[in-house]
Amino acid sequence: MAEEIKLDISPMYEGERIRKGDLWVELGGPKADGFELSLATPMDQIEDGKVTVVGPDLGETAEGTTMPFGMVFKVGGEKIEKDLESIIERRNHALLSYISGLMHLNQRYDIWMRIGTNLKKKGVTSWTQIYKPVIDLYKAEMPFIEKMEITIYTDPAEVKKQLANAMAVYAARDERAKGLHDEDVDVFYGCTLCQAFAPTSACVVTPDRPSLCGAITWFDGRAAAKVDPEGPQFPIEKGTAIDAIAGEYEAINQMAEQRSGGEYSVMKLYTFFDAPHTSCGCFETIGFYMPEVDGIGIADRDFKGAAPNGLPFSTMAGQTGGGKQVVGFLGMGVLYYFSPKFLQADGGWDRIVWMSKGLKERVKAGIPEAMFPKIATEADATDIESLKKFLLKVDHPVVNGVSRPVDGAKITEGWKFEDIDDDMKEKVIAFIEATGGDIDTEAVKAKLGMSEGQFMQVVEALQADGVLE
Numbered sequence: 001m002a003e004e005i006k007l008d009i010s011p012m013y014e015g016e017r018i019r020k021g022d023l024w025v026e027l028g029g030p031k032a033d034g035f036e037l038s039l040a041t042p043m044d045q046i047e048d049g050k051v052t053v054v055g056p057d058l059g060e061t062a063e064g065t066t067m068p069f070g071m072v073f074k075v076g077g078e079k080i081e082k083d084l085e086s087i088i089e090r091r092n093h094a095l096l097s098y099i100s101g102l103m104h105l106n107q108r109y110d111i112w113m114r115i116g117t118n119l120k121k122k123g124v125t126s127w128t129q130i131y132k133p134v135i136d137l138y139k140a141e142m143p144f145i146e147k148m149e150i151t152i153y154t155d156p157a158e159v160k161k162q163l164a165n166a167m168a169v170y171a172a173r174d175e176r177a178k179g180l181h182d183e184d185v186d187v188f189y190g191c192t193l194c195q196a197f198a199p200t201s202a203c204v205v206t207p208d209r210p211s212l213c214g215a216i217t218w219f220d221g222r223a224a225a226k227v228d229p230e231g232p233q234f235p236i237e238k239g240t241a242i243d244a245i246a247g248e249y250e251a252i253n254q255m256a257e258q259r260s261g262g263e264y265s266v267m268k269l270y271t272f273f274d275a276p277h278t279s280c281g282c283f284e285t286i287g288f289y290m291p292e293v294d295g296i297g298i299a300d301r302d303f304k305g306a307a308p309n310g311l312p313f314s315t316m317a318g319q320t321g322g323g324k325q326v327v328g329f330l331g332m333g334v335l336y337y338f339s340p341k342f343l344q345a346d347g348g349w350d351r352i353v354w355m356s357k358g359l360k361e362r363v364k365a366g367i368p369e370a371m372f373p374k375i376a377t378e379a380d381a382t383d384i385e386s387l388k389k390f391l392l393k394v395d396h397p398v399v400n401g402v403s404r405p406v407d408g409a410k411i412t413e414g415w416k417f418e419d420i421d422d423d424m425k426e427k428v429i430a431f432i433e434a435t436g437g438d439i440d441t442e443a444v445k446a447k448l449g450m451s452e453g454q455f456m457q458v459v460e461a462l463q464a465d466g467v468l469e
């Protein structure tokens with residue numbers, strides 16, 4: 001049994017970063033499996049205060065190691081219901097970060113933790129010495145938890161097995177959330193849990209606009225606000241929408257202004273462009289606007305290459321996070337891709353031009369059938385030029401202009417040239433001569449790499465020059 005060690009635990013350590021030079025062990029993250037799971041469990045099946053380690057313990061781990069890691073928290077109490085599982089699980093982000101020498105990022109299957117060498121210097125040799133105080137911390141912060149038992153997994157095969165179980169639990173939670181819509185409820189929920197990392201961040205969780213971290217559904221928000229009214233999740237009376245298509249509500253604007261300390265005063269739920277939702281940094285996926293094609297791409301954390309805009313996920317995440325409204329980038333949760341209101345003000349799926357392949361497959365059921373083959377992945381397009389060719393070939397809505405499905409309003413004009421140079425004119429003249437004036441749209445796209453609208457722009461310029469009648 002490892003001796004008890006007094007750790008430095010305080011909210012002031014929340015947000016502490018552990019850099020490479022101070023790193024003892026890295027857990028999960030981009031290079032290893034990692035997960036966290038809380039399970040509401042009957043009281044008689046919990047051995048209160050117990051911590052079990054399955055696999056090598058911390059003291060057996062060499063400095064600089066990256067390893068798979070999983071943690072399962074069994075929680076019980078009279079007030080504990082299934083909907084509180086996610087809330088307790090998500091509180092890891094704050095409470096584990098209270099420990100000096102421990103950094104916790106992300107959520108669910110995406111956790112990324114670092115243990116600093118300062119804990120080694122303190123004499124820590126076992127996960128038990130870290131997680132026993134964590135149990136006390138949870139009980140102090142969430143008094144409705146009456147019993148708690150933790151199992152830590154470090155054995156790689158066991159982490160894989162338990163991760164698969166956890167994925168099934170997350171999927172069941174998400175399935176439940178998909179059946180409910182914004183029209184069905186009078187209350188949305190706000191969440192400011194991530195303000196320690198992103199001080200102006202204020203999330204809104206609605207049935208049709210699930211959390212960007214993917215860890216909190218509307219049901220979870222409701223359960224948390226009920227059991228812990230002073231906690232980071234709180235109700236927002238929905239009221240009447242100012243703009244139902246963009247998802248603008250007076251109550252959300254007021255909340256945003258108040259909780260962001262006046263940083264912004266308008267926050268709309270279903271748009272990418274005009275006063276979008278803030279992005280704290282915990283987002284499961286990132287959306288990015290590409291003006292060259294007037295469309296939006298989306299990458300997930302597993303995508304390791306550069307997107308067609310030339311940027312990898314990590315660079316875009318750096319530009320997007322911090323709790324600001326960043327026009328051109330938006331953090332989004334995976335569940336949002338199944339929402340009927342997904343970016344509906346901007347054309348929804350008709351505006352999506354590129355997705356990382358793994359993500360596209362994962363959310364296939366949420367993508368309208370007609371749009372699925374029109375969205376490129378890294379297998380189809382790796383830069384703007386190859387993306388343009390793909391979009392022309394599949395006749396993507398952005399090419400000739402998007403009429404948004406929600407109300408039929410035409411919201412983009414389609415591709416247009418800003419300047420028409422002599423080279424373009426010569427190509428079009430040669431094309432017209434070769435076809436004998438019998439213009440076929442497919443041939444224009446394939447041979448000239450232009451949309452119909454762009455071709456007509458050049459024809460009109462040639463007419464203005466007096467070259468064509």
Ligand code: SF4
Nearest residue numbers: 191193194203211213
């Ligand atoms: S990302 Fe938003 S919803 Fe998720 S825990 Fe952080 S503040 Fe809450």
